[in-house]
Amino acid sequence: MNARRSNFWALFWGALAILYFFLPLYGTLDFSLRMKRGELSLQAYQIVFSDPRFWEGFRYSTLMALITIVISVLIFVPTVYWLHLKVPQARPVVEIITILPFIIPAIVYVFGLIRTFSRPPLQLTLSPFTTDILIVTGYVVISMPYMFRAVDVGMRAIDVRSLTEAAQSLGSNWFQILAHVILPNLRIAILSGALICFATVMGELILASFLVRPALGPYMALLGLTKAYEPAALAIISYALTWFSLGLIQLISRGGTAQQFTGR
């Protein structure tokens, strides 16, 4: 084997990949700083940050993301726990269901939501509040593949059966087992699932746009139609948000496994 030649190609493809990653980032950053002719300035950022619609979108998306995370945890932690403890034979069915959001594209899904919930018997698109209920359930569904996997991986790392039997022998009921034994052991897994959830909801366009809610995604799309420099600044802000969340996951999941107090 010719070690030197393979090394050259490795460096070549690796360098090309890194260029592909960073050139658009650099381009965006550079562009976002050039609003004032002939000098670098933060003016585009100042304009974005002083736009009340940006803060409205930011607040709305953050709130929706947090509610989505809470509901996801409430649904998926007990479900995955039960799946591991009592009905492992249900796993194939549940797994197929959790990858359905990959099979049904978001644009098709929102089409279905609108057709189903914009007419009686359950008309949810009438008021902003009920539309928000609909959008949160949509976000729970869209982030389900990630949330389910994260919780599932976390659950695999702990000895669910021993923890449960130990808790039961001490007189715990199901709620106490979940809240005081299982949940604390899963906190790293839940945190990483929550961060993916957060990143997904903060950048989401399709649901918010077609259900006409003031989220960050539609605001960005609108700004892109009318402005030149502000969208670049917004893209950098959005990059920072997403990559902060996802980077945090890599950080905690790398150092985090040792901190889990497992039953083993």
Place this chain on the structure above:
Amino acid sequence: MNLSLLRLSSKSLWREHPLWNWLGLLPFFAFILFFLLVPSLNLFSGAFVNRSGAFTLENLAVFANPNVIKAYLTSLQVSLITALMGGVFGFFVAYAVTIGNAPRWMRNVILTFSGLAANFGGVPLAFAFIATLGRTGFITALLKGICFSNVAGEAVCPFNPYDYGFSLYSLSGLVLAYTYFQFPLMVLTITPALEGLRKEWREASANLGASEWQYWRDIALPVLTPSLLGATLLLFGNAFGAYATAQALTGGSIPLVTIFIGQQIRGDVLGNPHEGYALALGMVVIMALTIVAYTALQKQSSRWMKS
């Protein structure tokens, strides 16, 4: 397990019945039924009824509509090109960080950024490419700036991509933007398979006098084939369902199926909502075939890697 639970809990025996255990999944199934299955099935059933609600196959005539055919062909084309481009590029990058022995820092940067970039898409990605390769983007400006003076003393700038019919707001631009999340996904899915190639196979084939080319053709590639096909299918599906990047980049001027569905939701461009449902159903059928084939190939390749 059932025995120990019997001893621990004083619950009555019928609670130990296997069906009782399934009840624990009821909240999950109820949620899914209500907010995923009913909306989806409602959409698909809409494809098979007419305006008065009677069963019909007439809506499938939408697939003979030239605009719809064009949308499907464009979507298939974009997905296929980006799956192949992203797949080949991603494969070489994965090769670099595994067998190619790229430096440690490079490996770390690439694997970390693959995890990030594969999840990155939508509107910000479109903005990033506009700032880079758009009409005033910085790479465009760089290429434009390379000028020579010809014999007549006029400045000639031969590298402006927009002089050669390139446009970021067209199909080629879309392909470049999609590749930003396609090739990292390939790196993530194919790296484990490349790591699964045993050193011993390579050494054994070298001992028997095989060249590196023969090793790849007769051993490595056949072993990798299910993984490669599976990963390419995943990339295909990933591009086929994408909407936001294309919408933000081209303003809907490229007729993808997803864009078409978006227009149909907004304003019933087909003039018949039920044909819109049929259009959406066609998309799900293609996605389902893709993902099912991907899962099957993934199983095949993991079996191969274990044995």
